[in-house]
Amino acid sequence: MSADRPDFSGPRDSAADPGQKWRWRRSLPGRSARALTEELTATARHTGKEIVAQTSRAVRPTEPPTAPISVWTSPDGIDRATGQAVVDLTLRVGVALLATGAPAQEVVSRTLRLARAYGLRSIHVDITFSSLTVSYHRGPQADPMTVMRVVRARSQDFTRYQRLRDLIDDLIAHPVDPAQARIRLDGVIHSHHPYRYWIVHLALGVLGAAAAALLGAGPLVIAIAFAASAAISALQHACSRAGFAPFFTQAVGAAVPTLAAVGLAWLQRDAVLLAVSPSLVVAAGIVVLLAGLSFVGAAQDAIEGFYVTAGGRLTEVFVLTVGMVVGITGVLAVAHRLGVPLTISSRTIGEVNPVVQVAAALILSAAFAVSSYAVGRAVLLCGLAGGAGWVFLLVMNELGAGRASASAVAAMLVGFPAQLVARRVRIPALVVTTAAILPLVPGRTVYQGIFHIVTNPESGLAEGLATLFEAAGVGIGIAAGVTMGTSLARMLLMRRARQTS
Numbered sequence: 001m002s003a004d005r006p007d008f009s010g011p012r013d014s015a016a017d018p019g020q021k022w023r024w025r026r027s028l029p030g031r032s033a034r035a036l037t038e039e040l041t042a043t044a045r046h047t048g049k050e051i052v053a054q055t056s057r058a059v060r061p062t063e064p065p066t067a068p069i070s071v072w073t074s075p076d077g078i079d080r081a082t083g084q085a086v087v088d089l090t091l092r093v094g095v096a097l098l099a100t101g102a103p104a105q106e107v108v109s110r111t112l113r114l115a116r117a118y119g120l121r122s123i124h125v126d127i128t129f130s131s132l133t134v135s136y137h138r139g140p141q142a143d144p145m146t147v148m149r150v151v152r153a154r155s156q157d158f159t160r161y162q163r164l165r166d167l168i169d170d171l172i173a174h175p176v177d178p179a180q181a182r183i184r185l186d187g188v189i190h191s192h193h194p195y196r197y198w199i200v201h202l203a204l205g206v207l208g209a210a211a212a213a214l215l216g217a218g219p220l221v222i223a224i225a226f227a228a229s230a231a232i233s234a235l236q237h238a239c240s241r242a243g244f245a246p247f248f249t250q251a252v253g254a255a256v257p258t259l260a261a262v263g264l265a266w267l268q269r270d271a272v273l274l275a276v277s278p279s280l281v282v283a284a285g286i287v288v289l290l291a292g293l294s295f296v297g298a299a300q301d302a303i304e305g306f307y308v309t310a311g312g313r314l315t316e317v318f319v320l321t322v323g324m325v326v327g328i329t330g331v332l333a334v335a336h337r338l339g340v341p342l343t344i345s346s347r348t349i350g351e352v353n354p355v356v357q358v359a360a361a362l363i364l365s366a367a368f369a370v371s372s373y374a375v376g377r378a379v380l381l382c383g384l385a386g387g388a389g390w391v392f393l394l395v396m397n398e399l400g401a402g403r404a405s406a407s408a409v410a411a412m413l414v415g416f417p418a419q420l421v422a423r424r425v426r427i428p429a430l431v432v433t434t435a436a437i438l439p440l441v442p443g444r445t446v447y448q449g450i451f452h453i454v455t456n457p458e459s460g461l462a463e464g465l466a467t468l469f470e471a472a473g474v475g476i477g478i479a480a481g482v483t484m485g486t487s488l489a490r491m492l493l494m495r496r497a498r499q500t501s
Helices: 020-026 033-059 080-099 104-117 158-173 178-189 197-214 219-242 246-269 279-290 295-303 307-337 354-371 377-398 403-424 429-436 443-455 460-500
Strands: 123-127 131-136 145-150
Touching (some): 080 104, 080 123, 080 145, 080 158, 080 178, 104 123, 104 131, 104 158, 197 279, 219 246, 219 279, 246 307, 279 307, 295 307, 295 460, 307 443, 354 429, 377 403, 377 429, 403 460, 429 460, 443 460
Antiparallel strands (some): 131 145
């Protein structure tokens, strides 16, 4: 062994040999213990730095972020006049989409695509339920352009919605002068509805009649439900034109089928029309009143990250639902005070002929599509989707699923193919899904909860609230199911697009 290397032979445990440590140090000729300690410390530091460097290389990415912060980078080369015209055009397009019932994500994406088709890159769009803001950042040395407009009225207008989508797609593919594009947009916005108001009222009457048939009503109740639903539509239209707030409009509409049911119950007190179930008239009216409410749109906006818009839509749904409950409760309370014998139909889904149920669901969805100004194959597709959704619900019931879970699965199984088929036939998926899930709305469950609370406020309060919570669970299941189905279909379409590109 070399003389300038320490002798490591022998025991290393200083406890076993106390003098070993000092003999090992004395065996290092010309090197002090301090120098050896400094050398070992430097070696440990170098090793630690290497470990830190290797760990940093393994943990930290070497590429820039995949979702960079959107900031202004360079001018777009767009003059001020053109920029103002394009910003105004995109604002008008976004407002029109929002007013016809489009979800927030679609409004933002389509307005951004339209602006970028005209060369504007640093543009931002923000939605807060009833207002739309478009801002164009022209750089640190130029004034920004920001405009905001409030959407005062929103309604289901499927034909105008589809025409707006077609116009936007055409402008994105073939941009024209902004002034000419605005003229074309004004033509779509101010175009006439495909139906007169009396056809819409009749369509909602058919919707109510189909809802009653879906619940197992007889011919007389179906006829009364038709008349009551048509009267709801006409009365609500008149109240809106007169300037009534939506809350009171909904309350007035809810009183119509309840009054019809109370009238039938009054006749039954005199042993007339004993085989008729008045509660089905109210249940059908509830389906009509809940038709078109943006509960599904609120769930979709929340899932896609537009929380303010989703909160606004949920508040709107809640207020309108409370208005409906107030209208029904007021009439039932007066009837109960007058001693009118009120009962609830005991028929369940399993007691109604499945063929009748599927046919009624098909007619119900198609009638709603007509009342929302859909035409042609869109009406046919909505009817088929509604019938298919009810078939899925019957299958889930046979498998022993609860009402909420069965409705959620049925809505998902409708939403997934609706997104795929609607894109192939160039019909907005929103049109199909909104109509298809309407037969799943728990109208009778809502009425049962209100009935128990009104007729037996002491012992029936807990039962009524439990029933209303059950109805709310069904509604949440429908919204979550259809949103999941459409989201999965959209992901599949995006994956196919990436593979083909």
